[in-house]
Amino acid sequence: MSEPAAIGFIGLGVMGESICRNMLLKSGRRFRVFDLAEGPLARMRADGAEVAASVADIAATCDLIFLSLPGGPQVEAVVAGPGGLLEHGRAGQVVVDTSTAPVGLTRDLAARLAEKGVEMADAPVARTRQAAIDGTLSIMVGAEPDLFARLEPWLRHVASDVTRCGGIGCGQVVKILNNMVLFETVVALSEALALGEGAGVDRELLFDTLSKGSADSFALRNHGMKAMIPDNFPTGAFPTAYALKDVSYALDLAREMGIAAPGAALAETRMQVARDAGFAEEYFPVLARVADRA
Template sequence: MADRPPAKLGFVGLGVMGEPMCRNLARKSGREVLGFDRAAEPLRRLHEHGVEPAPGIAALAQDCGVIFMALPSGRHVQAVCEGPDGLLAAIRPGTLVVDLGTSPVDLTRDLADHFRERGARYADAPIARTRQAAEDGTLSIMVGAEPADFAELHPLLATLATDITHCGPVGSGQIVKILNNMVLVETVVALSEAIAVARRAGLDGQVLFETLQKGSADSFALRNHGMKAILPGRFPERAFSTDYARKDLSYALSLGSDLGLDLRGARTADDLLRQASEAGYGDLYWPVVSRILDPKPNEGGPGA
């Protein structure tokens, strides 16, 4: 009989979203969790919650039965998996590797094939919602996985999220997340246009947004990105940045192109994000794109 995968859980990437997710996993799963990040500070904080630091990626591959990755982009996921000391080089048969970030669909499927060749398993489980949701364990997660793998993952993901959707086989979670982000960005562009017109026409932006919430234009984007960021002009660093938003939108444009579709709304939104980045707003919370459409309410330059 083949050895069963170890009971320990691994977590790679302890940034703004990864650290609170790893903490919730350690608190609620009842399993020992090993963490890895290049920065020492989150590992020190997480140690107080029972997370043990791993000496490297290869150690996680040897010691953990399920390994989560919360990384900034597909490029980082590929490096962690395929690097000379990466997961693929040391993975044990039966191990389940889970990408919690947003990555290209073709990369996701290719990695799944590579892990399968080594007797391991792969799932995509990109997260949605805010940093506060990561803290509270109330994320939404879209999963692409084989049914048996999803059943194994579900109780672990439930330590991080209140909404967990099995979207289909590997790659399906990424498709849904990429389209989620595309729709969100295009909606925020529409809100930015609306408030720019309202303000230039002499209407109070708060009156506009509060009234839209009572009608058919109401949305999560309006209640959160509109009311909490665009209206007050609040675009902090260490939130989901303009450059990250553009990265995710590039995945949607690439997927559309592969399928022979011209995503005109997404192209327009991407152009505005590009302008925001070139204006010096690349590291700021991405609804700062509203400043490109109407900079007057928030004059003063990046970070003002």
């Protein structure tokens, strides 16, 4: 990919700020950033980024534009809404969406951008907030091979694993299923924790012993041991509200495919219970606190 005059980055939230910072510092390129919150804009300005006035400003000055947004509605607004990338985009630009968004929406927006000569790739990210800070994310990419080859060096600034999953939308498919499996595993861990403690087994001993057997998993070692065992579910990490959004995308995909997904439906139900108990903003493994509630 020829070097653009400036790199645009829209969305500096839980993951986006760290992704943008790693790209800026490792590439040495000029970055222009936009977000609705002043805090991350001020921090990125201190790191050397320029603050753009609007999405339209990014579209007017950047050839390569990254998005990191909470979900489908925000992606649709930035791309297709008033003052968005569809309105102000131009031929030759590339839009890379690192958000998690519905597959159908991603493919629709890509088709609409293509009519203006703008290429789009979906590149949702996986792993933890700390992985975003450390630059060790896993990124699942939906793009044609030539576009993937041009984008991969940029994605390597923030990820230790970058996988082309197929054409546009396929990155979203794999990311949504990744999260679906994670959520279902965390539900299983919450059940094991409630049952084990109820039967008189120490919670730390339980999970430590599970980690030595066939129940071992990334979820057990990270979400289980680091959050559920110490009962530590901070805000500012991946909250229950975001997890509910992502599991809804999995269930939407299942309905489109005509395939039952009862495990995902159970995960949605357990997270709804946690949300209704007042834990919408806490780190989503907080559902362990309500494992005994209907």
